[in-house]
Amino acid sequence: MSPDQAETVTAPGRGSTAARIALALGLLLLGLWTLHRYLPALAWAVILAVAVWPLYRRARRRWPARGHGILLPAVFALAVALLFLLPLGLLTIQAAREAGALARWLQEAERSGLPVPAWLAALPHAGPRAAAWWQANLADPGAAGELLRWLNQAGAIAYGRQLGADLLHRAVLFGFTILGLFFLLRDGEALAAQVLRGSARALGPAGERVARQMVASVHGTVDGLVLVGLAEGVLLGIAYAVAGVPHPTLLGALTVLAAIIPFAAPIVFGAAALLLVAQGATGAGAALFGFGMVVLFVADHAVRPALIGGATRLPFLLVLLGILGGVESWGLLGLFLGPAIMAALVLLWQEWTAAPAAARVQG
Template sequence: MTIPMVLAEPARHRGRMDPPDPLLPGRAQRLAGLFAGLLLFVLGAWMIRGFLPALGWAVILAVATWPLYCRARAARPAASRLVLPLLATVGMALVFLLPLGAAALELGEEARQALHWAQEAHLQGAPVPGWVAGLPLLGPQASAWWAQTLAAPQLGAGFLHRLSEGELIGLGRSFGGAVAHRAVLFGFTLLALFFLFRDGEALAAQVLRVAERLFGPGMERVGRQAIASVRGTVSGLVLVGLGEGVLLGIAYAVARVPHPLMFGALTAVAAMVPFAAPLVFGAAALLLVAEGSPGAAVGVLAFGTVVLFVADHAVRPALIGGATRLPFLWVLLGILGGVEAFGLLGLFVGPAVMAVLVLLWRDAAGG
């Protein structure tokens, strides 16, 4: 036997070796593998816990806009797997960045005017405005504080000095840090959204296959229920909230509320959270009362109450509950509980969880 054959013999022998005997029996070995996989999953989730909200927002946006994306893909079948997802992601970015940019410009102008007013008040004093005395319940106390603090020249120097140097610097640092953090999360959301648009169908098939292997058949119905709930919640909260903001923005302009566009935008955002919109149009009504327009204030309150009643008792239940046959009580509990547990993301996660739970309950109850 030659030397190469002698050297090759152990390799062939090793190729025919039987696998080692398992240390655990078959069932215990499968449980150990499942436990190890679960442990690795928890470890991975803990490592990226700071980016989980961004991933959640990307999933919500992809689920909500997927029908529109499929229509665009059907209309442009020749588009590559890179161009169409990129255009869709850029479009979603503009949907958020354009309103935020307009709001930032408005806030910048308001801040400039506020600083100019503070300088004038420091040099010449700021007489008590008429609307301060007209504030309900707080008018006399507010007028007295204003007269003692800001009315005469140099009288409010200490107050304005502390406000401009101490609190504003700290507030600016906190605000800048928060903006930078959220900008990073927003960029990561867009990155994840691009990959979801590009590979969404393959990823959904993999998730469904793994879920059915872990929990058995029927997971497709659960997934469809959750998806329908997310889309219904987006329509019921976001679209209805925007509609309320537009209607009440027109009412603010008619009633001559200062900065009606800003109040309309605040109303649209607040209307996405149940029972939050009255805080905005109530503040607008108080501002009208302070300016000596109680009739317009009553009109804003009445119109806002009617719009809110119709939206919360007719439109939203039809959009959210109608998509999943979910009673509005459970929709409301899902929204409020989701916001408490997950913040703003819970607006969409909460109703989806409730929709799945109600579906499982109906299956267990046999109807």
């Protein structure tokens, strides 16, 4: 066969391969654009499925075979939904109870103003200036009433327009998350096998290891962030109750949410300590803040590095950067996507820079 004939035979094959790749990429981009509003819900469904999969697999071994198709994944999906809805319901009930007291406090502030707290003037450097501003703007009934009415109008205008639409949108996304979780649990084994085969084809021998490492990193991140954050919230909630902080259950729930994000918990227990100081309980406030710092130090420097770093096989600095960078780029999803992406990148780098097998044997 002449070179011209060989080029004629091979050219169509190359062209058809390039066309298939272009078509596949085009369809992928089109699909992502079609689903872009629901991708966060699907991503959360994947994260939740990975997190509960060990428990689901253990329960499936003991569950009757006829319940694997619908009943068992439906039970797990409903349990996960209640895990989110029950705390939100309790917070809503507590907020509704506090709404009446807040409204009465605002009415009293409009009538008689807000007296200057005794501790404000005692603050170093800025205390007298802050007390003077408070006296001029909040202690006077007229000025306080005008300011509070302006805040009420601004808040109503700012939040009233979008609140209903945002709640509806988030409720729809949450519903799709739970629905996606149901299907991921029901078809989890088949989907996992497909992902492993696709990773092996796309990335070669390292593809399956990368996929498994990303799953392990999600498990480690769930344990290191969610479970440790829950433990921090329980311990600090007990400390709130012992120290006499108002509404310790509500503050404990807020501490759980804040403790999931690195370095955010001190905002909550620091505010609780300042509240005690404002009430005159300086010793209790200092003790609460010190206890919170001890709990935070143990959690962030001992427990979390062991759970997350051990699962992701990453130094804790890279884990921390992955979490913070992920939150900045992806929102709350970044708490779990960031470490998973970092783990995949580090594993690919290790595979890329590893010495050849012959060189390792000779060495």
